[in-house]
Amino acid sequence: MNLQKLLSWSFPELRSQYTQRDTMLYALGVGACSDPLNESELRFVYEGQLQALPSQACVLAHPGFWIKAPELETNWVKLVHAEQHFDLVQPLPSSGEVLGRYRITGVVDKGPQTGAMVYFEKSLHTTAGDLIGTVGSTYFLRGDGGCGNWGEPGKTLPAVPERAPDGALDMPTLPIAALIYRLSGDYNPLHADPAVARKAGFASPILQGLSTYGVACQTLIKAIAGFDATRLRGMGARFTKPVYPGDTIRTEYWLGEGGAVQFRCLSVERNEVVLDRGTATLV
Template sequence: MHLAKVKDHCFAPVEHRFDFRDTILYALGLGFGSDPVDPAELPFVYEDGLKAVPSLCVVLAHPGFWAKRPEFGIDWLRILHGEQSFEIHKPLPAAGVVHGEYEIEALEDKGAGKGAILHQAKRLRDDTGDLVATVRSVLFLRGDGGSGGFGTPPATPGVLPDGLPDAVVDLPTLPQQALIYRLSGDYNPIHADPAAAYAAGFDRPILHGLCTMGIATRALLRARAGNDPARLTSMFVRFSRPVFPGETIVTEIFDQESGVVRFRCRSKERDVVVLDRGHAVITG
């Protein structure tokens, strides 16, 4: 990896215009509307009174798969998504325009053969210049340790509390879930092409980590926010294992102090944790 080029890289601002079809497609990629007679999920997939899922902010104004560009020297086939968070500052519209501003905040060098951790931030603004959302992501560069680092990584939530969860939500995924979700903008071939998935170390295509996060968002909205997206104002997850399309995602929710919940997600079929250290703030 060419550390200086990564450190000095300046992202061009990204303008993203989206309409009701984009918002509905994103929700369908998370499985909203799986019960055609459930009135609680209809507002996320029907244009009459449409509401945006809060986690839609993670796919808006995406800068593209910049790490694949040869000048950075990153072993892009070995990149894994490590963590993701968002904070909503202003209600996310179901259609409109946002402007994305990107920066790389820090790079942690774990040492040769141990990889590196890249922290990047996106700030979404509307046409008035108001900050709509701050989105942070962490990439695990498995093949790029030993190149050095820079910056100060932001703090992350600690381990989950002991004991039984206060609520559990099971949400199945479709075998073609990744093929639907990728239409919201993440076209990494490991989510569609078996050959690309195998080259990355998987025996078949995996579900996008952000899709798993979106499904956890769906579970939190159902169990703790009355399916009101305005109440879910921030969320953090750590991606611990991949999900394979067709598996059932079990979200275990632990209530904390007022407005704060912790959670994790499991694959029901393999009984492994796929999202860990989840943290969310729910108002009202």
Template sequence: MDIDALRRFRFDRTRQSYSQKDSILYALGLGYGSDPVSADELRFTYEQDLRAVPSMVNILAHPGLWVQRPEFQMNWRQLLHAEQRFDILRPLPPEGEISADYRVTGVVDRGADKGAWLYLRKDLADATGQPIARVSSTYLLRGDGGCGMFGTPEPALSSLPQRPADRVLRHTTLPQQALLYRLSGDLNPLHASPEVARQAGFDRPILHGLCTMGIACRALISALCPNEPGRLRHLSLRFSQPVYPGETIETEIFDADPGEVRFRARVVERDVIVLDRGRAALAPAVAPALDEMESAPT
């Protein structure tokens, strides 16, 4: 990898208009709608009083497959998405216009035989320039160790409590889940082409890591704030193993400090942890308005 070319590189600002249909498609890509009579799920899949799933900030204004740019000389087929985190500064509306400013914030060289960490940050804003979210991605460049380093790494994610989870939620993915999810913008062929998947060391296409993260976000909202998804303010985690479409994901939630939980996700069929070191933070619940309290049945 040419680390000097990467250090000098500047992304163009990315802009995107998205509609209610895009928000619904993203939610369907996470499996929302599997229970057709659930009011909690309908909130994200029906245009009446529609809400956007907070983890949608991960995929809005996608920069494309920029790692394939020839000047970087990056072994992009050996790239793994290692960690992801986002902070919601204002609740994401279900439709609108947004812009994204991307930058590589650092590279940490682990040695010629161990690869390198690459840190990418995205700042999302609405059409007026008001910040909406900050999204940070950590990638492991398995084939680019010994390249040198620059910048600042993201803070380390801490281990989970060594005790049983306080809540466990289960979601079964569809065999075609990756093909549906990729319509929201991430067209990496690893998630569609069996040939590309085999070249990357997998026996078949795998589910997008950000789809697995979105399913965990779905579980957290359902367990913690089903009527107020806008309360979710922070989510961070480590991708530890891939998920194959059709597998069942259990999200294990551990109560922590006030306004915070820890979590991980497990594939039931193989009994492997696929998301680890998860942390979620929520804003306080909104007190009902006085007129709502007065009109409530007694």
């Protein structure tokens, strides 16, 4: 990776319009409304009293696979999405127009044999200039160690408590979950084409990491926020293992003070932790 070119990379301001249809499609892609007869769940997929899931902020005004640009000289084939977080200062509207402004906040060089972490952040604004919130992403470039350090690393996510969780909720995913979620903008063939998945070392296409992240988001809203999406304002997690469409995702959570929550997600079928060091903030 060429660190100097990375640091001078210019992100255009992105304007994104989204409709209630987009919001409902996103919610279906992360498994919302598993019970269509539950009126509380319908609010995520039906225009009557539609609420946007706050994790949808991660896909609005998305810059695409920018780090693949040839001039950055990254070994992008070895890139994995390591962590994700968002913090909202106001609930995300169910439709509208937003502006996304990006910046790189840090690079941590873990050495030639390990790789490098790239931290970048999106600030999401209304067209009037009001801040909606910030969205942070961490990429682990396993083939780009030795590039050098710059800036500040992201905040460290705490380990979940060692005691038993205060609660847990299982959410089955559909075998076609990845095909639905990709319609929200992630067209990586790894999540659709069995041949591409096999070349990448997987038995079949895997679920998008941000879809798993969205499953955790809507599960927490159902389990501890009374189905009110406007109460969940912040969430972070580390991606640890792939999820296959059709897996059951169990979200275990620990309640703290002042609306603080810690959580992790497991694939029930394989008994593997797929999201770890999860944090969430409720109001």
